[in-house]
Amino acid sequence: MRWFVKKSSFVIALIVLAVGISACGNGGNNSASPNNGGNASAPESSATDGNAGADAPVTLTIAWWGSQARHDATLKALDQYKALHPNVTFQTQFSGWDGYFDKLAVQYSAKKAPDIIQMDAAYINDYAGRGLLGDLKDLNVSDIDPKTVDSGKVNDVLYAIPTGVAALGMVYDKTVVEKLGLEAPDFGWTWDDFYAFGEAAKAKLGDDKYVYVDQSADLVDYTAYQYSMGKGYIYDADGNLSIDKDTWINYMTKMGELRDKGILTPADITTTDKELDPQQDSVINGNAIARHLFSNQVGSIDALKPGAFGFASMPYGSEAGGWLKPSMFWSVNAQSPHQAEAIKFIDWLINDQEAGKTLGLTRGTPVSNKVLEALTPTFSEADQISTDFLNKVTPDAQKFINDPQGWGNFKNDYKTIVEELQYKQSTPDKAYEKLMKLAEEYAAEAK
Amino acid sequence: MNNTAVNSTPAGSLKDVPRVKKRAKRWESPIAGYLFLSPWLIGFFLLTLGPMVMSIYYSFTDYSLLAAPNWVGLQNYKEIFTQDDVFPSSLRITINFVLFTVPLRLMFALAIAMLLNRKIKGISFYRTMVYFPSLIGTSIAVSILWKNIFSRNGFINDFLGLFGIKGPSWIADPKYALGTLILLMVWQFGSSMIIFLAGLKQIPTDLYEASSVDGAGKFRQFVSITLPMLSPIILFNSVQTLINTFQMFTQAFVITNGGPVKSTFVYVMYLYEEAFTKFHMGYASALAWILLVLIGLFAAVLFGSSRFWVFYENEGGKRS
Numbered sequence: 001m002r003w004f005v006k007k008s009s010f011v012i013a014l015i016v017l018a019v020g021i022s023a024c025g026n027g028g029n030n031s032a033s034p035n036n037g038g039n040a041s042a043p044e045s046s047a048t049d050g051n052a053g054a055d056a057p058v059t060l061t062i063a064w065w066g067s068q069a070r071h072d073a074t075l076k077a078l079d080q081y082k083a084l085h086p087n088v089t090f091q092t093q094f095s096g097w098d099g100y101f102d103k104l105a106v107q108y109s110a111k112k113a114p115d116i117i118q119m120d121a122a123y124i125n126d127y128a129g130r131g132l133l134g135d136l137k138d139l140n141v142s143d144i145d146p147k148t149v150d151s152g153k154v155n156d157v158l159y160a161i162p163t164g165v166a167a168l169g170m171v172y173d174k175t176v177v178e179k180l181g182l183e184a185p186d187f188g189w190t191w192d193d194f195y196a197f198g199e200a201a202k203a204k205l206g207d208d209k210y211v212y213v214d215q216s217a218d219l220v221d222y223t224a225y226q227y228s229m230g231k232g233y234i235y236d237a238d239g240n241l242s243i244d245k246d247t248w249i250n251y252m253t254k255m256g257e258l259r260d261k262g263i264l265t266p267a268d269i270t271t272t273d274k275e276l277d278p279q280q281d282s283v284i285n286g287n288a289i290a291r292h293l294f295s296n297q298v299g300s301i302d303a304l305k306p307g308a309f310g311f312a313s314m315p316y317g318s319e320a321g322g323w324l325k326p327s328m329f330w331s332v333n334a335q336s337p338h339q340a341e342a343i344k345f346i347d348w349l350i351n352d353q354e355a356g357k358t359l360g361l362t363r364g365t366p367v368s369n370k371v372l373e374a375l376t377p378t379f380s381e382a383d384q385i386s387t388d389f390l391n392k393v394t395p396d397a398q399k400f401i402n403d404p405q406g407w408g409n410f411k412n413d414y415k416t417i418v419e420e421l422q423y424k425q426s427t428p429d430k431a432y433e434k435l436m437k438l439a440e441e442y443a444a445e446a447k
Numbered sequence: 448m449n450n451t452a453v454n455s456t457p458a459g460s461l462k463d464v465p466r467v468k469k470r471a472k473r474w475e476s477p478i479a480g481y482l483f484l485s486p487w488l489i490g491f492f493l494l495t496l497g498p499m500v501m502s503i504y505y506s507f508t509d510y511s512l513l514a515a516p517n518w519v520g521l522q523n524y525k526e527i528f529t530q531d532d533v534f535p536s537s538l539r540i541t542i543n544f545v546l547f548t549v550p551l552r553l554m555f556a557l558a559i560a561m562l563l564n565r566k567i568k569g570i571s572f573y574r575t576m577v578y579f580p581s582l583i584g585t586s587i588a589v590s591i592l593w594k595n596i597f598s599r600n601g602f603i604n605d606f607l608g609l610f611g612i613k614g615p616s617w618i619a620d621p622k623y624a625l626g627t628l629i630l631l632m633v634w635q636f637g638s639s640m641i642i643f644l645a646g647l648k649q650i651p652t653d654l655y656e657a658s659s660v661d662g663a664g665k666f667r668q669f670v671s672i673t674l675p676m677l678s679p680i681i682l683f684n685s686v687q688t689l690i691n692t693f694q695m696f697t698q699a700f701v702i703t704n705g706g707p708v709k710s711t712f713v714y715v716m717y718l719y720e721e722a723f724t725k726f727h728m729g730y731a732s733a734l735a736w737i738l739l740v741l742i743g744l745f746a747a748v749l750f751g752s753s754r755f756w757v758f759y760e761n762e763g764g765k766r767s
Contacts, residue, residue, distance in 0.1 A: 102723045109512040130513045268599060268619035271707045409725055419708045423621060 055087045058341050063093040064118035065100040067276075067300055070362040077358045081348060088341065108132055108335075115336040116346065119160045119329040121151070125405035127331070128154040134332035134339045136161055139347050143368040151326045151402065161350060162326030164296060164364020167393035168224060169322050171301060172290035173283055174310040180204045185290065185312035187392045191228065194315040198263040201289060207262065213273055213282045213291035214264035216255040217418035219411040221292060225251050227398045228317035239404030239446065241439040245432060252421055252428040259422065267422040276300050283309075295393070296327045296364035298386035311389050323398040324390070327364030365390055406446030413438055506732035513726060523733035533717055534734070538741075541693065541714040544625060545745075548632045548692045553684055556636040557677075560643035574644070581637020590631075590701035594618060597627050597702075621710035624703050628711055631698055639684045646680035647673070675758040682757050686746050693742050714738055 064074060071094050078090045093114060095103075101123060107113040119127070127133050136158045141149045144161075152160035170185060177184045182200055185193070201211045215221045222243075223234050229247050236242040258264045265273065265288050274280035276297060282288040284304055292314065293301065301309055314321030330349065332342045349355050356371035361383050366372045379387065403410070417434050420426040426434070481488070506523055510516035527534050563574050583589055596602045599616035607614040617623045654672050663671065674681075696715040699705060705712035705720075718738070722731035 105512050105723065105726055127513075132513060267707065268616035271619045272598060272616070412724070416709060419706065423708045425621075425708055 057087045057089070058338050059089045059091060060116060060338055060342055060345060061091045061093065061114035062116040063100075063104065063114040065095055065097045066118075066362070067096075069299065069303070073359050073362045077349065077355050080354060080358060081345060084348075088345070111335055113333045113335060115333050115338050115342045117331045117333060118163070119331040121326060121329070121400075121402045122408045122411070124152065124160050124329065124331075124402050125154055126408045128157075128159040129405040132334050133159040134334045134336065134342075135159065136332060136343060136346070138340070138343050140351055143351065143370045145367070145369075148326065148367050151400065152329050154402075160329035160331040161346060162329050162364075162367050163350065164327045164361070164366055165324055165390065166294040166296035166327040166364045167322055167324050167390045167397065168220065168292065168294055168314060169389055169393055170290055170312045170314060171283065171293040171298075171309050172312065173286075173308060175308050176286075176289050177201075177310070184310055187311075187313040189312060189315055191315045191317055195258075198258060199261075202261060202263050205289075209286070210265045210269070210282070210288045211263045211290065212258070212265070213288045214255070214259060214267075214270040214422060215292055216252065216264070217270070217415040217422065218292075219414050222248065222251060224292070224314045224321035224323075225317075227323070228315060228319055228321035230318040233399065233401055235401060235404055235407070239407070240443060241407075241410075243435070243439075248435075249428045249432055252418070252431065256421060256428070267419075267424075270422060271419070276304075278304055294325070294327065295386050295389040296361060298389060299361060299380075299382045302382040302385070311385065313393055320393075320396040320398060322393045323400045324394060325400045326367075361386055404446065407442055410438075410442055502732040502735060505729050506736050508729045510728040510732070511726045512722075512728050516729060519729070523730050524737075526730070527733060527737065533712075536709065537712050537714045537717040540625065540710070540712060541695075544629060544632075544695065544713060545689065545692045547629050548695075549685060549688045551629065552633045552636050552688055552692075553639060553681065555633050556639035556684070557643050557681075559636065560640045560647055561673075563640075563644060564647045578637045578641060581635055581640075587697065587701055589635075590698050593627070593631050593698070594702045618703050619707055621707050624707060624711050628695070628698050628702065631702075632692060632695065639688060642680060642684055643677070646677050650676045676760070678757040679759060682749065682753050685749055689745055689749065690742055693738065693745070 062078070064070070066074075074094070075092065078092065082088060082090065091114075101120070104113060104117065113132075117133075119133075124133075136152075139158070139161060141158075141161070148162050148165060149158065152158055152162055169187070172185055174184065180201060182197065182204070185197060189197075198211045205211065219234070226232070226234055226244060226247055229244075231244040231247050232242065234241065234243055255264060259266065264270075265282055269282060269287055272280060273282045275291075277284075279285060281291075281301075283291050284301070290312075293311070295311075298309075298311065330346045332339050332346070336342060349359070350366070351368050351371065353371055353374040356366050356368070356375050357378065359366075360375070365387060366375060376387075414435070417426075417431050417438065421428065421431050505516060507518060507520060508516035509519050509523075559577060563570065563577060567573075580589070597617035598604075599619065601617075603617065604614035615623060617627045650673065654676070655668055658668055658672060694715055695713055696719065699711045699713050699716050700719070703711040705716045714734075715738070718731050718734045721727045721734060
């Protein structure tokens with residue numbers, strides 16, 4: 001009896017253990033099964049096809065961030081590609097912008113990053129510099145403006161292909177401007193116009209409403225200001241920060257004045273403002289009239305209040321303030337075993353007219369001239385506005401340069417420093433000193 | 448195993464002793480015991496101890512997630528203590544947070560537990576309802592709810608507006624943001640409350656009866672009976688809450704994202720930012736170990752002080 005109990009308890013323990021382990025292992029088995037199924041049918045095709053199994057079944061993982069419209073269009077495009085290439089299946093990972101790059105870094109460290117990655121200009125140099133992105137030399141770029149292609153190159157190697165182009169400008173609430181009887185901002189307006197519009201609008205708006213969303217903590221705004229003052233880009237050719245001291249202090253002092261007058265949103269509204277969020281975007285919820293915007297966001301903001309918005313350029317100083325920027329890129333994971341298949345897919349995505357029609361302007365104005373030509377007749381009104389916006393900024397657009405390697409996060413720390421100004425915890429001079437100290441730390445680490 | 452089994456049986460019934468001994472013998476082979484434990488053991492070694500050991504190693508390297516680690520010795524620790532401005536400021540915010548949250552939450556939990564310890568009809572329904580928020584306590588959803596309630600145009604300000612008070616933007620004002628988070632943590636009192644409630648039920652009612660015969664009022668009873676009898680549980684809850692609040696992350700991340708102007712940039716948020724947005728994994732590992740030592744120190748102080756205020760009845764009423 002005792003023997004039996006002893007043995008049986010041993011057996012029960014073993015069973016518990018076995019069940020526990022198999023439960024843990026289940027996840028792994030499931031995700032591997034498509035591959036197993038693939039292997040079973042693979043010999044047939046690879047036997048007949050000497051070309052290293054060009055049509056062998058393959059599963060591509062693809063990741064992107066964006067809005068619902070972009071998710072829907074992309075998923076539809078994936079289905080179209082699957083119909084054309086039955087051997088390809090996709091695993092998708094899509095989300096909003098928040099956390100996208102945090103997740104990607106962790107996936108890379110676990111060697112589980114997606115095969116195809118939507119990439120941002122802020123991180124191309126960081127990722128390419130660490131050898132994490134594949135060379136896209138097999139991609140057909142003959143229909144794309146060479147300057148656009150160059151924006152995805154690091155040390156003359158193409159690591160990322162722009163999905164589309166966007167221009168920096170401004171958006172304002174047309175209905176409010178008309179109601180107040182003001183002259184609307186327009187393309188080509190100057191900083192003096194900007195200040196005058198602010199004063200005039202504030203006088204009519206009253207205490208609780210503001211004219212501009214305070215975006216001075218966004219490095220984009222200062223970049224446009226420095227450009228417009230003729231002081232060049234905020235990074236020099238060697239990738240060092242090149243913020244002009246007087247220009248920066250003047251800008252921050254001026255913004256402080258506008259904040260005091262109630263022309264810019266106060267700090268507590270600014271800090272909870274969330275661009276293009278139906279409730280928290282201050283222009284959409286009516287707390288303010290205008291803010292900066294990229295042309296590829298026209299569709300998103302127009303969808304929230306159709307026809308309510310007008311668009312303008314960034315204010316001009318001695319030069320233009322706006323620039324053209326690749327809205328985002330496609331890259332291939334250098335650790336992926338399916339790089340050739342991934343490139344083939346990206347090639348289709350940017351060069352194929354059907355794909356172009358499906359995606360529309362969800363990733364900016366398409367880079368392929370042929371796709372754009374085919375697409376133009378099918379434009380919606382918002383698409384047309386977005387394209388006009390782009391075309392108006394293009395002639396004197398400033399040069400856009402990807403953030404240097406190691407500076408991808410600089411804009412976050414920059415924001416904290418300017419926030420202290422917004423909450424009046426610092427002065428422009430002190431903030432500038434702090435900024436330079438921060439820049440030294442970044443420069444030291446980038447080396 | 449054998450010894451504890453024998454010792455824990457009541458000495459009164461001699462008959463029972465042999466049977467218990469026999470039962471204990473059946474389980475003599477430790478292998479079966481370990482096998483039963485194994486799912487947990489495997490999880491502990493693989494998912495907890497393994498990463499912990501790795502993080503000690505990483506804290507002495509410049510590991511960056513995307514590139515292989517290089518040994519740098521004590522450099523991370525040296526940098527944290529000598530050059531880092533954010534470390535002391537985030538630590539100060541965290542200790543502030545802990546010093547307010549722990550006592551407030553315990554007082555609140557105890558007060559509610561005493562309310563729920565009455566004999567009223569349907570008391571278990573009230574207990575469930577009061578405990579309910581804690582089930583969803585640390586989740587993202589509650590944090591988002593909090594964010595909306597305390598925003599500029601949120602519920603709190605609408606309510607204050609009824610009385611003609613124009614409330615500030617609680618989560619967007621550096622003066623109030625941390626307070627809003629403390630309030631959220633205090634509100635999530637459920638688990639401490641449940642433990643207090645169990646403790647209150649353990650206190651023999653004859654103590655109260657006897658004291659009321661002697662003329663003790665409610666307050667006197669609370670100070671002289673409830674608090675001493677509950678003191679071991681207060682100690683347990685303090686340590687538990689202390690550890691939790693030191694590690695607060697979700698609320699700060701979701702509601703204020705460390706802002707405004709870093710006023711809620713607590714230690715674990717700093718750790719997270721170093722690790723996952725700046726990829727300074729080695730540095731972040733060092734920060735994590737410093738936090739562990741700190742929590743250990745605070746807990747040690749609590750345990751050390753316990754001999755002055757914790758009362759164990761089964762030791763003959765001796766304070767030990």
